[in-house]
Amino acid sequence: MIRAVVLDIGETITRDDRYWASWADWLDIPRHTVSALVGAVVSQSRDNADALRLIRPGIDIAAEYEAREAAGRGEHLNESDLYPDVRPALASLQALGIRVVIAGNQTVKAGQMLRGLDLPVDLIATSDEWGTAKPDPEFFARVLDAAGALAYETVYVGDHPANDIFPARQAGLRTAHLRRGPWGYLWADAPEVIEAADWRIDSLTGVATAIAP
Template identity: 70%
Template structure:
């Protein structure tokens, strides 16, 4: 029986439009240029941050991130960045007595911003705060420990098969592939996505899964 649902952040509960647009503005390139480069590097199996290095070879991303913050162009998140099903779907899970955990590859600032949105979640944590990122197995172990959740009763939800599906299953959890955002659609028809325990098009689909 599923007693806890853990969710990825980018393109699972939040849209990444603003995040990459802010980087494009900072690096003085058109939004479409950076968006296309992000898609290209992810499609070939690289981390999306490699797109920034294509635009500015040798960039020190943490240093540049800090410079953006200092200049007043830091990371922002508000309700307009959430997908429309997030609040009602997570609230429905909590009403069904399912523990809801948001845990993704994000900065500590993103974690603070997400907590500031007062989402229907029992815990919000990020890779920066956990000290390890997906797809490393330790990310899932630490997220489960922080939430006090048994992996055998947990479901991880995400759009990226390599980061979300295989490693979550390897950590003893069940996994749901969400066909949302560029990566969710790009890999929806792949064997990697088909390996998920569940395949969904909306977070509303989770209630029927945990109720079965």
């Protein structure tokens, strides 16, 4: 029986449109250029931040992040950044008596903003708050602590095979691969993803349907 569901954040709970558009505006280049470069590095299985490094070689991303915050052009997240299936899906899981956790590779500020949206979840945590990031096994050890359930009773839901599905599976969790966002669409039918994912879904509402007893 599944007792806990833990969900990734970027391109699972939230859309990345605003994030990449804000970087394009900050670097003063067309937004479609950033989108195209993100797609290019994703297709090469590279870190998505490499898109920014292609635009400005040698960029100190952490320093630029701080500069953006200081200029009032930093991270922002509100209801419009949520995918429309998020609230009904989370509520459906809680109605089943499932413990619901959101945990992904995000900043402390992102965690604060997500908690400010009053989502129907039991806990929200980010990699910066935990001091460990996916795909590190320590991150998934923290996931299990947050889930309060055994690994085989816990499902990790995410779009990114290398950051979500493979390491979660290695940690003994059940996995649901979400066909959403660049990573989710690109690798949806990859044999290794099909093998690693217990469920393959097109919407978060599919999670409750998949795990319902």
